């Protein structure tokens with residue numbers, strides 16, 4: 001791409017490294033940035049750097065936050081004794097959008113996948129087990145209904161069962177292989193309300 005000046009090529013290169021961005025989109029985005037007002041570009045760049053520098057894992061639920069405890073874990077109006085286990089912060093956001101869940105979460109940041117070589121120690125399971133030492137009434141497993149999600153759900157339920165804490169799994173109204181974040185709120189709510197004890 002030597003028909004572009006160095007700095008334009010570099011910008012295009014950076015964009016093309018992002019997931020889902022092909023060569024054409026990278027060019028389109030790069031030229032869009034170049035045509036944006038300077039202040040807007042500076043504020044965009046600052047947002048990128050600030051987010052990367054300040055966002056970390058909540059010390060309790062492992063979701064991404066810019067504080068030690070995320071807003072959900074630090075909210076005492078939430079039922080801190082009911083923990084919903086999800087795969088990603090995006091899944092957490094999907095359940096929050098329903099506005100009907102009042103418990104707290106635990107974000108695994110992935111799912112067990114023997115095929116991809118992802119084992120129990122590669123996701124935030126140890127942190128979940130540590131949380132169970134405290135006062136917990138129920139763990140709701142809301143991993144995806146993909147093979148990995150089901151494998152993870154089974155693994156977690158086996159770990160928790162001996163503790164005597166109630167373990168449930170969201171209903172299978174969630175389409176198989178469906179990413180939770182793409183499912184509408186009504187379906188999510190139905191899956192949550194129709195959960196079954198494991």
Ligand code: ZN
Pocket residue numbers: 058059060061062063069070071072073074
């Ligand atoms: Zn948290």
